[in-house]
Amino acid sequence: MTTQTLQTLEARDVHISFGGIRALSGVNMKLRRGVVFGLIGPNGAGKTTMVNVLSGFQRPTSGTVNLDGADASGIGPQKMARAGIGRSFQAARLFRDMTVEQNLMVAAFGAGLPAARAARAAHEILEWMGLAAAAGKRCDTLSYGDERRVSIARALALDPAFVLLDEPASGMNDAECDALMHTIAHLPARFGCGVLLIEHNMKVIMGVCDRVHVLDGGRSLAEGTPVEVQNDPTVRRAYLGEKAAPKSAALF
Amino acid sequence: MSVSPLSPHAPATTDRGPAERLLRCWFPVLALIVPLFAVAIVSDLAGSVMIQRTVTEALIRIVVVVGIYVFVGNTGVISFGSVTFMAIAAYATGWQTCCEALKPITMPGLPEFLRDHSYSLFPAALAAVALAALAAFVTGLVLMRMSGLAASISTLAVLFIVNVVYSNWDSVTMGTASMVGLPRYVTLWVALGAAVLAIVVAWLYQSSRFGLAVRATRADEVAAAACGVSLYRARLLAFTLSGALMGLGGVLTAHFLGTVSINSFFLKLTFIALAMLVVGGMGSLAGAVAGVVVTSVVIDVFRRLESGFSIAGANWSLPAGTQELVLAGVMLLILIYRKDGLMGGREFHWPSNRGKIAGT
């Protein structure tokens, strides 16, 4: 169980523009401990940018990121990590020449845990995720599916109050994806953290999330329970539009 | 003996006695140290004075190359300035220990506590190493803020700044002339002790949380930041520790040769030390040590061939400079065909690890 006291992670009226291109326009969202929060939207909707903002990798052009209400915009990724925001990347970005366990130890030490507790935490996380057998393997020898799961395990080793998972199931087959979503759904109960989950597949996310936020073209389209969002007419239009004409959706 | 990846935190998956656990944990170090002891004993008992000198020199080189490795190997950032900290420590120990009668005449600009006094060897060495570490720390405060490549280039500036200053600060350094008359206490055994110390320190560091953090930045800066690692602090610590070990190398060099001159700590030594590291492989401590051993043998062979040999009654010699061409050539071939060096970025590991490590 995490030792972090942080309760909320919040984006307030966040705007991001890259050299004239608006990636996010006035997005608000509030993540709470113990809640799985889904972030969906078509390609280019700004989902990854949002994760970058919330984890301190991208400073908002305007607007703020708040930890328990206190402004934490621009403190940088390292301090965000220490404040209890763990994240995974779309490309797993493991430390490839280290073992799986060492990857977790880097994060556990990064969180400031003493050696014995860091080792125990890493061990427990690997055990829980069914990766114990891979603990001593170098990461450049892992299967694709294991790589993705190790990257989640590493984010958890940071002893986070929130984990932000950027398309953790991309490239997995249906069975692997289902198993992973089952794991993710149980993260709050096991680790007491909040979860932000980015996922393309509407059906997958509806089964896992307590709340869902829909982005489209850098704007918030809707937020609510999965059922509310599913029945929202603007969301239906955006998603049906995407299915009917994938090319035009990619332009967003 | 099997070669397998670095894993100081490998869990004890099966029940083993504490003695075996300790052995497994320290095997990568023992595998480096024990052969060095063996070589030292053999050359002490059976070798000529020439051979003993060659082995002593190689042991000092191990200190130097391990010193560079602590920064370059663990961070992945090339440093061209590390030998600067050798120079700083070599002069510092020289000022404290050399030629009490001559100092006021040859180096009148020294502060009084150095000019008119001499200090015992061990405290002098410690002070010199501490000064080198401090110099590295202060330099690192500035340089480690830069991106990897810019930092690499800036280490060149450090090399040149100290070279220019020491070459021209005549009243303190005797300019480009050699400071002579240092006590020559670095025997084979002193050099061996220092090499063992350097290896153990480097191992303790890279197995520690700080070493793990800095190796994470080497593998992926972005992911390391997401794990709460401060790139700046991690690199600064590596640079400072590297500076201290370079200082130790400088002290040993000074008291091995008995003389100190600034131009022996410049581009040529930088090149040789980096070549040794590249040949062995920058990614592991075993690579640093193996690189020194292999490269020292190659250099020694060509040094002998340059000074003349006879085949079928006729005398031959390779032209002077062949040594350097061969060394540069070997380094390039390694970089092209075996980028991670002879050791491939791995440490020596306890054989029973074999079954557990997949893909090695």
Added chain:
Amino acid sequence: MSNIVQILADAISLGSLYALVALAIGLVFGVMKLINFAQADYITIGAYALVVPSASVTPVLLLGALPVALMVPGVMLVVTLLALATERLAFRPMRNANPATLLISSFAVSYFLQHLVMMVHTGRPKSVGIGNSLAGAVEVLGVRLPGNQILTMAVAAVLLVALVFFLKKTPMGIQMRAAAENFQMARLMGVRANRVIAVAFVMSGIMAATVSLLLVIQTGTLDIRMGLMPVIFAFFATVIGGMGSLPGAALGGFIVGFISVLLQAFLPAELRAFRDAGVFLLVILILLVRPQGLIVDRAAKERV
């Protein structure tokens, strides 16, 4: 007044020399992320191509004996072939290596070439008399400027203009800029990597040859380290200019040249020997204020 004009002329001519070297380094860095130490040896070997190999300190002229119209292209040809050879034999096989590996390999290439020259020509400095006719002074704005200084400025100006024209107007130049911006993307769009890189090396060779001739005309001596200091200064020019930015490299070259000349002029006599240390110190201070350099290359910052 005349003193100031003289200092200004010194600064511009030294700055333009460094700018040429920095641009050569910047061009190659742009297309393959290689910081090329061997640029120093291109310059040195270009100068040594003027004389017949021997142990003599006043060697017989080789290319240097030719009329200017043949000597200049001759030196350029030698240096260009050398640059291409290093690219083909050493750098191409490790093109996909990371920049740190490339940097250290160019250090090895440089060491190799330097000792090759030493083996062939011995390590002793030599004197050569080409361009003696330029030693005469010309009066400009009431100040007598040495002819070789005016030549340096003129040649640098011509080359800078030619380079800008090449990069902005010719198809190859445009491809090269595209490659510097984003190499993978440029390849997808049909830029041929081998050709672009080879052209970058040819251009760095031509600039190195120019610099070696200008250095020989200015100093009248050959030294196996003659290329080293200009290239080290040019490295810093590219770093303070912002790595990957060509205008930055040129700007950085002028800044380093100016700092050097100003320190030489205004440092008290007893500190003048420390001038180069001062230049490096100021460069590091600039980098402390702007770690990314003056002109930040957008492609240099990694996307998460």
